[in-house]
Amino acid sequence: MLKDEVRTLTYRNAMYHNKHLFRGKVVLDVGCGTGILSMFAVKAGAKHVYGVSFLYFMLCHGYLIRASFYFHTVSTVLCLPAAMHCECF
Numbered sequence: 001m002l003k004d005e006v007r008t009l010t011y012r013n014a015m016y017h018n019k020h021l022f023r024g025k026v027v028l029d030v031g032c033g034t035g036i037l038s039m040f041a042v043k044a045g046a047k048h049v050y051g052v053s054f055l056y057f058m059l060c061h062g063y064l065i066r067a068s069f070y071f072h073t074v075s076t077v078l079c080l081p082a083a084m085h086c087e088c089f
Helices: 005-016 036-043 056-067
Strands: 026-030 048-053 074-080 085-088
Touching: 005 036, 026 036, 036 048, 036 074
Parallel strands: 026 048, 048 074
Antiparallel strands: 074 085
């Protein structure tokens, strides 16, 4: 998604121009990947964002986001469908 600049900027603009829909809300980013949409949601005013992924290596974005100034606003969740178990980091 990051390489598709048109799509990424369209999502960003949609969120930024509709901040009233995000302000104070809890957002679930399913299939969070790089976490770019999670970051856009936080910047649009979301109270908290949960990034969920089924792929362990995709959750590295959570550590990057938490290392930045979104630490208190973003949680990452790893779901392992084989075990039907979710862990929150």
